[in-house]
Amino acid sequence: MSTPVTQLQHHPRRGAQAMLLSLTCFSGNALLLKELASHRHVDPWMSMTFRAVVGLVLTIVLFAPAGTLKLRRSFQSWLLASRGVLGALGTAAYYTTIGPLGAGKATLIGNTWTIFAAIMAAFVLHERLGLVKLGGILLALSGLSLLTGLAPGTVAQFGHHEMIALTGAVLAAAVVVVIRQLTRTETSATIFSSQCIYALLLSLPLAASHFTSLNTMDVVLLLAAALCASVGQLAMTEGFRFLSVAAGGAFQMTVPVVISLSSITLFAEPFTLAQAMGGVLVLWGSYHTVVGGFSKKAAAT
Known part of the structure; x- marks a missing residue:
C-alpha cells in the first residue's frame, strides 16, 4: 500500500535508507557495465535492453x-511519458559512454545532474536556490x-563522448524533477515502469542483431547489472518520495567516489x-549544491 501524500515529507529516515540502498546498487551496476563494455565487448544497447526487461519484470x-x-498510465499521462522518454535517453547516454570514458569519469560527469536538478527545482518546484547552492554550482562547473x-582555448578537447555524458546529466536532472512531481499522484512502481517501457522501445531494435553473440557469462553479468540498476532505481524513486531534490541528491554523492576508486583499482x-582535481571539485560543488537545503529540510522534519 502506498503512503498517503500528506505523510510523504515526514519519513526522512525511510528516505535515507532507500537512498543508501540505491547508491550501493548503482555502484555495482556501473562496475559491471564497465566490465561488459570494455572487456567482454557487449553492445551497450544490449545492456540497456536487459536493464529494461529485468526492471519491468x-x-x-x-x-x-x-x-x-x-502500466497503461505510461501512455496516458504526459508527465509519466516525459519521465519515460527522458529517463530512456539519459540512460542511453550513460550506457554508451561508460565504456570509452571509463566508469569513474562517466559517472563523475553524470553526477553533475545534482547541480542541474537544483537549478531546475528552483524554477519548477520553487525550492530555494541560495548563495550556498550557487557557490556549489560554480565549483562543480569549474x-x-x-x-x-x-577550458578557455581548449574547446576542441571536449570530445563527443563527454558531450553525450553531459547531455545525459541534464536529462537525469530533468527526470529527478519530474519524479518529484509524480510522487504526489503516482506510485513508485508506475513511475519506474514508465522508464523501463520507453527504454525497451528505444534499445531493443538496436540490440536485436547482437543477441546471438552472447555467451553464458555475458548473460549472467547482464542480468546482475540489470538487477542492480533496477533495485537502485526503485530505491532512488522511493527515496525522493520522502526527501527533497536537494536532500535526496546529497545521498548520491558517495556513488561517484566508490565507482571512481573501484574503477581505478579494478580497471586501472x-x-x-x-582530472582528479576536477573530480574533487565536481563532488565538492555538488555536495554544497544539494546540502544547501538539506539541513533546513532535516530540521523541519
Whole structure:
C-alpha cells in the first residue's frame, strides 16, 4: 500500500535508507557495465535492453499483485511519458559512454545532474536556490571543465563522448524533477515502469542483431547489472518520495567516489592530476549544491 501524500515529507529516515540502498546498487551496476563494455565487448544497447526487461519484470512481480502498478498510465499521462522518454535517453547516454570514458569519469560527469536538478527545482518546484547552492554550482562547473578538458582555448578537447555524458546529466536532472512531481499522484512502481517501457522501445531494435553473440557469462553479468540498476532505481524513486531534490541528491554523492576508486583499482582507469582535481571539485560543488537545503529540510522534519 502506498503512503498517503500528506505523510510523504515526514519519513526522512525511510528516505535515507532507500537512498543508501540505491547508491550501493548503482555502484555495482556501473562496475559491471564497465566490465561488459570494455572487456567482454557487449553492445551497450544490449545492456540497456536487459536493464529494461529485468526492471519491468521485477516491477510487475513485486507490485502488480498489490494493485500499485498501472502500466497503461505510461501512455496516458504526459508527465509519466516525459519521465519515460527522458529517463530512456539519459540512460542511453550513460550506457554508451561508460565504456570509452571509463566508469569513474562517466559517472563523475553524470553526477553533475545534482547541480542541474537544483537549478531546475528552483524554477519548477520553487525550492530555494541560495548563495550556498550557487557557490556549489560554480565549483562543480569549474571541476567539470578540468575533468573534461574544457577550458578557455581548449574547446576542441571536449570530445563527443563527454558531450553525450553531459547531455545525459541534464536529462537525469530533468527526470529527478519530474519524479518529484509524480510522487504526489503516482506510485513508485508506475513511475519506474514508465522508464523501463520507453527504454525497451528505444534499445531493443538496436540490440536485436547482437543477441546471438552472447555467451553464458555475458548473460549472467547482464542480468546482475540489470538487477542492480533496477533495485537502485526503485530505491532512488522511493527515496525522493520522502526527501527533497536537494536532500535526496546529497545521498548520491558517495556513488561517484566508490565507482571512481573501484574503477581505478579494478580497471586501472587513468586520471590525470587535472582530472582528479576536477573530480574533487565536481563532488565538492555538488555536495554544497544539494546540502544547501538539506539541513533546513532535516530540521523541519
